[in-house]
Amino acid sequence: MSKLNAFFRKRIGIPADEQITFERLEIVLEKTAKSIPFENLCIIENKTSEITKENLVNKMLVKKEGGLCYELNSILYYFLIENGFDAVLARGVVYNNETQVYQTIGRTHVTILVVHEEQTYLMDTGFGGNLPLKPVPLTGETVTSDNGEFRVKKVDSEHGDYILEMKLKYKDTAWRIGYAFDSRKPITDVSECNEIQSIIAEHPESPFNKSPLITRMTSSGNMTLTDATFTQWVDGVVTKEKVDDARFKELLKAQFGLS
Structure with a gap:
């Protein structure tokens, strides 16, 4: 078992000898969401590192820090790959429900797409308090978890070919858009996340470089x-x-x- 696989299991509390089946992924998502915080302290303190597999392991599994979407979903992506899943990272654009427009800083959200039995699912552990906590099929079917209701709709736009919609438990009475993402242009190497990190750290309209x-x-x-x-x-x-x-x-x- 690799260092990443062993350390990730230890961090979220899954036995080293447990087989991770597709049906167990919602447990992985729940444990990850409760164990590894979504946080921007490295951005605020200007202490970012290059996004590599080794650096992600060191930051979140050795030093037990949290991270932003491109870190949290990248480490989960590696864990999925090492446990035999067919997974890729994809880029998305977050929707601002107050202004009802997509963020202007570009495709800075990173999410995961997993193919299981010829069906593609969205998995996300890097969307703050808006996590589905379960794989969400790209069929439009509604998935219900402890955090609310979630669905992925096929919508072709300049931002991608799908959108994630959500109705958070106790918070939303109607469906709202989380983000658009593009399933046709997967991230081919995690180093692509360095561009995203630079935008998040430096862009004047970034929501994550102002305060912790x-x-x-x-x-x-x-x-x-x-x-x-x-x-x-x-x-x-x-x-x-x-x-x-x-x-x-x-x-x-x-x-x-x-x-």
Whole structure:
């Protein structure tokens, strides 16, 4: 067993000898979402590294940090490949539901496509609190998880050939767009993510280079920490606490295992 395979299993809490079947992927997704936080601290602290398999292992599995979509989904992609799945990474454009337009910084979202028994599924562990937590077929069929309802629709546009739609539990009453993605142009090498990382780190309209954002799923909802607030969703009930620098560092360690 490779270092990545062994370390990933240890990080999310899956036995070394357990066979990962397609039916077990929702357990992998749930455990990953609860174990590895979505966070931008390296961007904020200007401490980014080149995106390579080795660096991803070191960052998220050895040093036990989190990451953004291009890191979280890349490490999961490698794990899937090493466990015999037919998987590729794909690029997408996130939709801003407040302004009702797609982000103007380009295809900076990275997601995973898995083919199983001639059917393609979307898998994503890098979309903050909007995770499907299950493979979503590209057929339009609705998938329901602890985080809500999700579906992928065929929609040809300048941004890709499909869109992910969601209705988050306790948060959405109607379907909304998560992002568009292009299944026809898979990422051929993870080094392509370096371009994405540069845009995220440097572009003036990037949502992730302004202030710290850390979030992860929990057994009863999710929690999000910024430099101003700590927000928890527990069984549909939201609580928000204002934080100062000392409290931020305390919560970062206690709730996310980060320093």
